[in-house]
Amino acid sequence: MKNIFVINGSASSYSSNQKLITLIVDLTQDTLNIKVFNDLKTLPHFDPELSIENTPEEILKFRKEIEIAEGVLICTPEYVFSIPSGLKNVIEWCVSTTVFSGKPLGIITASAHGEKGHVELQLIMETLMANFTTETTLLISGIKGKINEKGHLADSKTNIALLNFVDAFKKLMS
Numbered sequence: 001m002k003n004i005f006v007i008n009g010s011a012s013s014y015s016s017n018q019k020l021i022t023l024i025v026d027l028t029q030d031t032l033n034i035k036v037f038n039d040l041k042t043l044p045h046f047d048p049e050l051s052i053e054n055t056p057e058e059i060l061k062f063r064k065e066i067e068i069a070e071g072v073l074i075c076t077p078e079y080v081f082s083i084p085s086g087l088k089n090v091i092e093w094c095v096s097t098t099v100f101s102g103k104p105l106g107i108i109t110a111s112a113h114g115e116k117g118h119v120e121l122q123l124i125m126e127t128l129m130a131n132f133t134t135e136t137t138l139l140i141s142g143i144k145g146k147i148n149e150k151g152h153l154a155d156s157k158t159n160i161a162l163l164n165f166v167d168a169f170k171k172l173m174s
Contacts, residue, residue: 002173004028005069006036009076009087013038016143017075017110019151020162024073027166034073035065040086043093051096059093066094071104071173072130077143078109078117083124091124100128106136106169110143135168 006024010017018038025034044056066072076087094100105125109118118139125132138161140146146155153159 001031001033002070002170003068004032004034004071004073005065006034006073006075007040007087007090008036008038009040009074009084011041011084011086015077016147017077017108019147020108020110020140020143021073021075022151023153023162024075024166027163028170031170035069037062037065040084040090043086043090046089046092048096051093055093059090062090063094063097063099066099066103069103071106071169072100073106073108073169074121074125075108075110076117076121078111078114081116083117083121087121088124091128095128098129100125100130103130104136104169104173105130105132106138106165106172107132108138108140108165110140112142112144114139114141114143131172133168133172136165136172138162138165 006021008017008021021036043058076083107121140158146153146158148154
């Protein structure tokens, strides 16, 4: 089983992104060992002077999780046509490292719209030299209307797209 580190870009405990992550964990429980990081809002603000020396312990631990993972999945909403500030913050802590370089990556943007945040995150992760393809990125616009009260995808097209995404992500790590 591949070890996957999932970063939840949402600051909300009951977000649609968390529900998607739970669905992915359920879908892959026999093939992927998933560790989910839901604590972006607890991390210190990025400080370039601490990025290389005297780096906060929680940032070192976060970087280590990425380093040891065989793949990383980012599942995030879009906030004001951009990625959430907590996600941007933690990515900035990783810029001075090579933890994302060549790392198999899946990107899901699930939001009301999401297009601009989705493109922005791909540009950022391309700059960090993460390894992803168009098949390992998924934009789910109108997510709140596509997940039912039980946390299941009620939209068949989105369900198929998610299954295809998961397959492509597994293949990328092969």
